[in-house]
Amino acid sequence: MIGLLSYAVFFTTVASILAIAVLGLNLQWGNTGLFNGGVVAFFGAGAYGTLILGSAAQPDQFGGFNLFYPAALIGGMVVAGLLAWVVGILTLRLRHDYLAIATFGIAVTFENIMRNAEWLSGGAKGIRGFEQPLRDAFGGGLAYNAAFLAFVVAALIAVYQFLQHLVSSPFGRLLRAIREDEGAARSLGKAPSRVRLTAFITGSVIMGLSGGLYATFYAFVSPQDVLPTLTFQIWAMLIVGGAGNNRGAVLGAFLIWGAWTASGWSLSRFAPIEAQLYTGSIQYILIGSVIVGMLLWRPQGLFPERLVVSQSGKPGATKKQGV
Amino acid sequence: MTEPILQTRGLSRDFGPFRAVDDLSLTIQKGSITGLIGPNGAGKSTCFNLLTGMLAPTAGQIMLNGQDVTRQRPDQLFSAGLGRTFQIPRPFSRMSVLENVMLAPLNQTGERIVGPFLRRARVHDEEARIRARALEVLDFVTLAPLADHPAGQISGGQMKLLELARVLMGDPELILLDEPAAGVNPTLTGILIGKIEELNRQGKTFVIIEHDMDFVMQHCDPVIALAEGRKVFEGTAAQAQADPVLLDAYLGAMAHG
Ligand SMILES: Nc1ncnc2c1ncn2[C@@H]1O[C@H](COP(=O)(O)OP(=O)(O)O)[C@@H](O)[C@H]1O
Ligand SMILES: [Mg+2]
DSSP states (O other), X not given: OHHHHHHHHHHHHHHHHHHHHHHHHIIIIIITOOOOSOHHHHHHHHHHHHHHHHSOOOTTOSOOOOOOHHHHHXXXXXXXXXXXXXXXXXXXXXXXXXXXXXXXXXXXXXXXXXXHOHHHHOGGGOEEOOOOTTTGGGTSHHHHHHHHHHHHHHHHHHHHHHHHHHHTSHHHHHXXXXXXXXXXXXXXXXXXXHHHHHHHHHHHHHHHHHHHHHHHHHTEEOGGGGXXXXXXXXXXXXHHHOTTOHHHHHHHHHHHHHHHHHHHHHHHHHSOHHHHTTHHHHHHHHHHHHHHHHHHHOTTOSSOOEXXXXXXXXXXXXXXXXX | OOOEEEEEEEEEEEEXXXXXXXXEOOEEETTOEEEEEOSTTSSHHHHHHHHTTSSOOSEEEEEETTEEOTTOXXXXXXHTTEEEXXXXXXXXXXSBHHHHHHTOSSSOGGGSTTHHHHSHHHHHHHHHHHHHHHHHHHHHTTOGGXXXXXXXXXXXXXXXXXXXXXXXXXXXXXEEEESTTTTOOHHHHHHHHHHHHHHXXXXXXXXXXXXXXXXXXXXXXXXXXXXXXXXXXXXXHHHHHHOHHHIIIIIIHHHHO
């Protein structure tokens, strides 16, 4: 029973952390139409940033800033935002397909730097960060994990509320217009380039928060945590949940993470030994099939984007699209 | 009123070896409804794209209210009071009709990312005002009943009216309409003309590309004709109707084709 409860807490913590990253991607892709193929770079910037800023001095290791935890977490978000600012200035003029390739390349470069710049990132062995904050106050164990989960869920709710307010505002309207037809938006006096950059940075800062929480949870980050796989998973979550719909983004995170975990578990339980070597690959094929199936039969996702309508007379009232 | 609002000098645009707009010098008078006619492929839409900064001219100069605005961006030109609609409508498809129109007002406080958080009350008030005006404008173009529909799912004619509503919402002083009546049913076209003349009386200047010669002859003055990128006629509607070359070459051809 305790085992199951512990597992549920663990599962929900990781799913909630990933849901935050999916929300960040939803702002970029779902609302603005920016194809970020390198989600993991911004997630990783937040993760490495938080641990480097928050940990005490270690031999032969850049850092030792030992910042108070909230400052380290915010610092990680700032690092992700700075990376997004530079990447955005360089790539946001590109068309969808080129933007996807460019950001993918940046994520692979990021992973390679983290793998090789030992002085900065600990190289392949990664960074062992600081002990989880307030661990002693809760005496570790399940009580601590539950408290950490509460913190993560609070962060998820805060990000969700922030984005809901943002996308139902004139800023959100502007993002959608740019997504739908940039030229027409220009002809109505809108200057898309700055707005796109703002949305790209904001989404990336949210991914950085997700990465920072992830690194805090494991008190560790290594290049294995910033593989292209994670970008792929986060995209799967958004597509299945419903691009353009924040509720869908969160739900997609839980569903796909659930499916991923369950398939891994079932394969290790029931698959023949020879097949178990390929568990990871089989999981990709499964998730890949889910994405393809979804795009074929329900491209708008489980929770399609909602249209902002006027009926109730108050801003932000929504109704299902496709009346 | 004989003050020019828009002037071009030697305006040209090449697509590869092909010259779509050729050495065009136009003067649009403030307060006029200028008709721009010519056969398909004459360069009329390309001319609008040049005037609104959506295409860069190969040569020539554009002056808006006496200011050189050549090579300014479309958004800058819209802010300077130059709005346009498209021949093939470009609605924001996955947005409601109302949202399409509410987008247009310039300098909305809530368009900056911090606005909705730091200036909640102000954004709320602005939204209420913009919404009320957008509904008025939609009512004006008879689209109010469709306010909550996805703009991608209304008819082609309705999209043309939506384009007009959007541009009116932004309140530019000079409005370029690219075939506003194409695909719009006759009843609505009648309403549309009424609206254009009403706005014109309120001081707005229009340049209208239109194939419907009755429309042009009754409501546009002056009339400018293009052919193969060049200006081949400029004068009053009466002169256009009396011009034998124009009649043969264009009006006849257009009336039957
Ligand atoms: N983007 C473009 N690239 C190449 N050719 C173009 C482009 N836009 C227009 N043209 C050509 O320029 C000529 C004028 O087109 P257009 O301005 O649309 O004519 P009109 O609106 O008078 O019917 C046509 O021959 C058309 O094929
Ligand atoms: Mg045309």
